[in-house]
Amino acid sequence: MKKIGFTTSFPVEVVFASNNIPIDLNNIFITGDAKKYVEKAENSGYPGNLCAWIKGMYAVGISSEIDAIVGIVQGDCSNTHSLMSTFKDKNIDVIPFSYPYENTDAEFLNKEIYKLEKIFKIDHNSVIKTKRKLDKIRKKLIYLDELTWKENLITGLENHFWLVNSSDFMGNPDKFEKDLDVFLKTAEIRKPFNYDVKFAYIGVPPILSNLYDYLNEMNANVVFNEVQRQFSMPYLSDNITEQYLKFTYPYTVEERLADIIPELKKRKIQAVLSYSQSFCHRQIDQIILKKHIDLPFLIVEADEPSELDERTKLRIESFLDILEY
Numbered sequence: 001m002k003k004i005g006f007t008t009s010f011p012v013e014v015v016f017a018s019n020n021i022p023i024d025l026n027n028i029f030i031t032g033d034a035k036k037y038v039e040k041a042e043n044s045g046y047p048g049n050l051c052a053w054i055k056g057m058y059a060v061g062i063s064s065e066i067d068a069i070v071g072i073v074q075g076d077c078s079n080t081h082s083l084m085s086t087f088k089d090k091n092i093d094v095i096p097f098s099y100p101y102e103n104t105d106a107e108f109l110n111k112e113i114y115k116l117e118k119i120f121k122i123d124h125n126s127v128i129k130t131k132r133k134l135d136k137i138r139k140k141l142i143y144l145d146e147l148t149w150k151e152n153l154i155t156g157l158e159n160h161f162w163l164v165n166s167s168d169f170m171g172n173p174d175k176f177e178k179d180l181d182v183f184l185k186t187a188e189i190r191k192p193f194n195y196d197v198k199f200a201y202i203g204v205p206p207i208l209s210n211l212y213d214y215l216n217e218m219n220a221n222v223v224f225n226e227v228q229r230q231f232s233m234p235y236l237s238d239n240i241t242e243q244y245l246k247f248t249y250p251y252t253v254e255e256r257l258a259d260i261i262p263e264l265k266k267r268k269i270q271a272v273l274s275y276s277q278s279f280c281h282r283q284i285d286q287i288i289l290k291k292h293i294d295l296p297f298l299i300v301e302a303d304e305p306s307e308l309d310e311r312t313k314l315r316i317e318s319f320l321d322i323l324e325y
């Protein structure tokens with residue numbers, strides 16, 4: 001079994017089906033000694049004014065026993081090309097994967113998935129069989145999400161944790177499912193939370209460790225984690241290509257909005273926290289998001305892995321003060 005790192009969600013079904021272990025480099029970075037990883041990348045020459053997630057992924061990639069890295073070179077991050085070059089320079093095998101520019105280009109995505117299947121020497125039927133197995137877990141994640149926004153039984157942080165980790169099922173879908181079952185049983189018998197404000201969190205997952213806890217302290221709960229939910233592939237399409245065409249993250253902000261706006265309505269969201277990672281090209285999307293989302297809208301920006309600073313706490317507190325609830 002080989003450990004296959006990757007830079008953002010891609011058809012992990014292919015890797016699992018080939019009996020290898022996909023590892024989301026982002027998750028290892030943020031759950032490990034994140035500050036040290038950033039420092040390590042900077043000591044290797046990565047610039048200070050570059051996104052910390054990229055630095056983190058680089059440091060994880062060269063520090064962990066990873067056999068190859070799938071780099072999503074189209075549809076994710078403008079820095080991935082250079083990240084891949086620095087991996088290659090360290091003699092790490094790199095496998096490029098691209099999403100099409102448009103989410104209607106099934107032919108392009110089919111070819112990319114077929115290329116992966118060839119690299120991992122696995123047939124399409126086995127991939128589909130694996131997808132069915134993972135979809136069983138994804139169904140439970142949909143239920144978890146419903147317990148969050150319909151029943152108020154799950155905190156924003158717990159929702160984030162399970163959805164974000166479904167990008168690689170923590171390398172072991174069977175264990176992930178068992179742990180998820182235990183968690184769901186515990187959550188089902190809780191007394192519903194009674195937070196004053198229902199928040200949506202949109203944008204890439206936060207680099208801030210206590211954001212969700214702080215919102216809870218302020219009597220607000222996140223009941224919609226946009227990108228994390230996307231990582232959990234909530235549409236349960238029969239067809240694997242369709243699944244990754246419906247996944248909004250790799251495409252344009254218009255596709256994201258087509259998912260976000262109905263979810264905000266359905267979940268009766270009262271305010272939106274839109275996260276911006278410093279030095280991320282996706283900051284430009286804030287212009288369109290703010291324009292089209294007709295709800296109180298707060299942009300929170302962060303750079304290094306850390307806790308919320310006092311200034312940001314004050315901004316959140318003031319934002320909550322002016323909401324009418």
Ligand code: SF4
Pocket residue numbers: 051052053054076077078079204277279280281282
């Ligand atoms: S936060 Fe933005 S710049 Fe950083 S890795 Fe993600 S897409 Fe790239």
